[in-house]
Amino acid sequence: MTYKGYLIDLDGTIYLGDTPIEAGKRFVESLQERKTPFLFVTNNTTKTPAAVQEKLANHFDIHVSKETVYTATLATIDYMKDKALGDKVYVVGESGLKDGIKDAGFKLDEEKPDYVVVGLDSEITYEKLIVATLAIQNGAHFIGTNPDKNIPTHRGLLPGAGSLIALLETSTQSKAVIIGKPEGIIMDKALDKLNLTKKDVVMVGDNYETDIKAGINNGIDTLLVLTGFTKKEDVAELPVAPTYVVDSLDDWSF
Structure with missing residues (x-):
């Protein structure tokens, strides 16, 4: 077809x-x-479209524009813009997610965020989970970037974003809106x-x-x-x- x-x-x-x-x-x-x-x-929320474009070109000799890359980060940003609940966001995630959200005009905020966005975070701490839990309990809109429970690596199946989302769903008794x-x-x-x-x-x-x-x-x-x-x-x-x-x-x- x-x-x-x-x-x-x-x-x-x-x-x-x-x-x-x-x-x-x-x-x-x-x-x-x-x-x-x-x-x-x-x-994948850990890399920007430009970083994906660069990886494709430099590692795999595949040459595309960054506009051909649509990540769960971009979809999360588009979703938040549609919801229009405010511009303050607490992010559990890595630089690809945080930078993308900041570049889109949102402000990172730990005190009274309008959204809590949870993606893969290889430097997760208990304090980050506390901040996210309290913000969601106080009414922040709970977003999970993607539901992947595991990431396949040479070491085996490591915890993915979905595992962190599941933990926060348990601690807050709230279901996340899943984007990916x-x-x-x-x-x-x-x-x-x-x-x-x-x-x-x-x-x-x-x-x-x-x-x-x-x-x-x-x-x-x-x-x-x-x-x-x-x-x-x-x-x-x-x-x-x-x-x-x-x-x-x-x-x-x-």
Whole structure:
């Protein structure tokens, strides 16, 4: 089937950690040759779009504009602008998240924030959790950037943003609004960026729980590529089948 646009995951799809996936590079270059619009949709909040652009260019020889990168940070900012509850934010997260929020015109505030935004934070402390808990209990709007419970690394599955969000949901007895895949907020915002409808695009990714469910849950066709998180032996047991499954993005017919 011919699609007018592509929503594409990064890690496990275009590269794997620091290892290039050559078929991913060829896939992106094919889209560029065809002048087919695409957007990298990533739950990673630790890096800015410019940093992702630089990584793609310097590490993987993939050359795109930073406007092709849509992170959970950008989707969180767009969501907060839509809600318009105020401009003060307490952030549990790393510089990519904090800097993005500041650059968008919000003020970082620990005392009386309008929002508490929780993403991955490798330097989490009990004090940060206290500040976030008290702010949410005092009425701040509770946002989780993405639901990923774990991050796959060479050491194994480390705690992800979803683990920190779950802790704060327990301490506050409040549910966070989740922005990233597989939730609808990031997908709707990504479609707005491409100026396309759900039927016009396909979601491409390696992780059934985030990428593929993002499509399934939001009425978007899906292309599961078996180069990352979800393995070939898992496919037969998936509760809802992806629209398409390929071993490699070289197998995809445009």
